[in-house]
Amino acid sequence: MKERVFLLRDGELPPEGRGGVEAHLGGCAECRDLLARWDRFGAGAARAVALEADESFVQSVMSRLGPAPARGFWAAWKLPALAALSPVLAALLFSVMSSAPEAAPSTEALLLSQARPGSAWAFSTEAPGTDDLMGTVLEEDQ
Amino acid sequence: VLDGDRDAYAALVRRHETKVRGLCAALLSDRDEGEDAAQEVFVKAYRSLASFRGDASFSTWLHRIALNRCRDLLRARSRRKTESWDGILEKREGVEPEVTPVETGLDAADSADLARRLLAKLPEDYRTILLLREGEGLRYEEISRTLEVSLDAVKSRLRRARAALEEQWKILAGKEGGLSWTTTK
Numbered sequence: 001m002k003e004r005v006f007l008l009r010d011g012e013l014p015p016e017g018r019g020g021v022e023a024h025l026g027g028c029a030e031c032r033d034l035l036a037r038w039d040r041f042g043a044g045a046a047r048a049v050a051l052e053a054d055e056s057f058v059q060s061v062m063s064r065l066g067p068a069p070a071r072g073f074w075a076a077w078k079l080p081a082l083a084a085l086s087p088v089l090a091a092l093l094f095s096v097m098s099s100a101p102e103a104a105p106s107t108e109a110l111l112l113s114q115a116r117p118g119s120a121w122a123f124s125t126e127a128p129g130t131d132d133l134m135g136t137v138l139e140e141d142q
Numbered sequence: 143v144l145d146g147d148r149d150a151y152a153a154l155v156r157r158h159e160t161k162v163r164g165l166c167a168a169l170l171s172d173r174d175e176g177e178d179a180a181q182e183v184f185v186k187a188y189r190s191l192a193s194f195r196g197d198a199s200f201s202t203w204l205h206r207i208a209l210n211r212c213r214d215l216l217r218a219r220s221r222r223k224t225e226s227w228d229g230i231l232e233k234r235e236g237v238e239p240e241v242t243p244v245e246t247g248l249d250a251a252d253s254a255d256l257a258r259r260l261l262a263k264l265p266e267d268y269r270t271i272l273l274l275r276e277g278e279g280l281r282y283e284e285i286s287r288t289l290e291v292s293l294d295a296v297k298s299r300l301r302r303a304r305a306a307l308e309e310q311w312k313i314l315a316g317k318e319g320g321l322s323w324t325t326t327k
Contacts, residue, residue, distance in 0.1 A: 044255070055156075065151070
């Protein structure tokens, strides 16, 4: 229970667990004592670390700073390098796009190109479906 | 700030200096040494800004630098003490640091003094986690990121640190009659 009392105090106990611990605290003087003691310590610790603002401290730090921090080679040269390389990249992209091979004809297109010209149904609006057409072409080849 | 804007960095120092100075002073149990350490923390942070990746908040990153710096100083202090005659004598005689009695009705300054004295008696790991939780009021998740340990490790270290502090508190209360251990009547 002590563990859960601390979780409650630290604000780390899920909402569904709070009711039980709070009910326990209502009837347990030892746990209430524990909480009061740690509240007292916590207030002291918070005071111990919270100092008054001190401008002379800030000035001392600023006077000790050397030159501006080095940003690292890539961080410093990233933008200029990208700017310089952009025409080259654009030309490379264009050449790749323009030399791309045409899409290879499908097997179906090749077979259909061998069909006898003048087939009555070839241009009719009642043309058969691709499967029927393929069947016909293959039969003609045999 | 990353472009070397000193005014922007001065604003950051102003925003975080009280916490960093307080943390260093409490960790080192020495106000002057804490001030020097805090200055070094901000100087080091400025020089390492390029390595700040932004995956943690600037405050968490700064805390991490402060903890590492204080850890180094404590180790150096421990080495010096071990090598010196004072350290040898202190170990042999079990000399305790001088303590000032604290009355039961603690005012704010006394409660800060009590906290400092109790924390000073704890091992560094326990002192650190208690300062982050009780002094700085950090959530477990923030402590986990600052110390770079898991949430479970935060919980278990906090539990052990609290038990150790309670032991010290009981000892102190036993030595100093006016310092009450229990508060509920």
